[in-house]
Amino acid sequence: MQWTNLNEQTVYENRWFRVNLADVVLPDGRHLDHFLIRLRAVAAATVVNEADEVLLLWRHRFITDSWGWELAAGVVEDGEDVAVAAAREMEEETGWRPGELSPLMTVEPANGLIDARHHFFWSREAAYMGHPADDFESSRREWVPLKLVPDMVARGEIPAANMAAALLMLHHMRLG
Numbered sequence: 230m231q232w233t234n235l236n237e238q239t240v241y242e243n244r245w246f247r248v249n250l251a252d253v254v255l256p257d258g259r260h261l262d263h264f265l266i267r268l269r270a271v272a273a274a275t276v277v278n279e280a281d282e283v284l285l286l287w288r289h290r291f292i293t294d295s296w297g298w299e300l301a302a303g304v305v306e307d308g309e310d311v312a313v314a315a316a317r318e319m320e321e322e323t324g325w326r327p328g329e330l331s332p333l334m335t336v337e338p339a340n341g342l343i344d345a346r347h348h349f350f351w352s353r354e355a356a357y358m359g360h361p362a363d364d365f366e367s368s369r370r371e372w373v374p375l376k377l378v379p380d381m382v383a384r385g386e387i388p389a390a391n392m393a394a395a396l397l398m399l400h401h402m403r404l405g
Contacts, residue, residue, distance in 0.1 A: 230256040237265075245269065245304070268345035273302035273395065274315035276327050276355040277403055281375045283396065284323055284355070286367035290389075297388040298373065298381065300349065300395060301366075315350040323370045324361040328354035334398050338391045349395040375400055 237249040247267040254260055276284050285298040301322035305314040312330050320326045330350040337346055361370065378387070378400045387393045 232256070232261075235260075240264070264342075266343040266345075268343050270305040270311065270314075271302055271345060271347040272305050272311050272315035272318060272350070273300045273347065273392075274319040274327055274330055274350040274352065275300045275399070276319075276325060276352045277375060277399065278354075278372060280372075281403060282372035283375045283378070283399065284319075284325060285371060285373050286322060287369045287371065288367040293388070295388050297392075298386055298396075299367075299389060299392045302347070305348075311348045312350055315348065319355075320358060320361075321363045322361055322366045324357060324359050325355040326358050327352035328356075333395055333402075336391050336394055347391045349391075349398075351399055375403055 233254045235252045235254055237251045239247050239249050241248040245268070249265050249267060251263045251265055252260060253263045278284075284301075286301060287296065288299055289296050301319040303314065303318040303321075305311055309317075312332075316327050316330060327350075330352050333349040333351050335346055335348045337344075339345075373381075378396045381387050382393045382397060387396060
């Protein structure tokens with residue numbers, strides 16, 4: 230069963246997102262007013278070192294009032310390559326410049342409400358460039374053993390679903 234979006238009107242808009250109201254036709258012909266949020270793409274990156282440790286950020290999210298481990302991430306600027314954005318965000322937020330990035334996965338974190346795609350990358354090497362320019366993004370940056378990721382997810386220490394999915398995929402790829 231496919232829903233059809235006949236028309237959208239922007240209700241609110243800023244540099245980060247748009248809130249639209251869509252006129253949707255259901256398979257049985259009924260119309261439904263449906264709000265949706267149009268977001269810019271997000272790019273994220275991390276590195277796994279020779280000791281199978283992954284570089285993570287410990288940060289507070291005021292919206293949910295929760296603490297958790299995350300990967301460095303941010304919006305992709307207009308015209309910016311997604312991998313370039315991921316590398317830029319990693320360096321700005323951690324102080325580490327990744328080597329060659331490999332795609333890890335792309336997810337749609339809440340595709341019933343928002344259209345954002347989150348693109349995850351990883352590298353096998355990185356060079357420390359100095360204290361992160363965006364140090365306000367996290368309380369600390371640490372190398373965490375990748376083998377601990379499944380238990381960290383189970384304990385709620387990686388509360389963001391997109392981050393948990395990417396780290397579990399990375400764990401699976403590297404450690405089986």
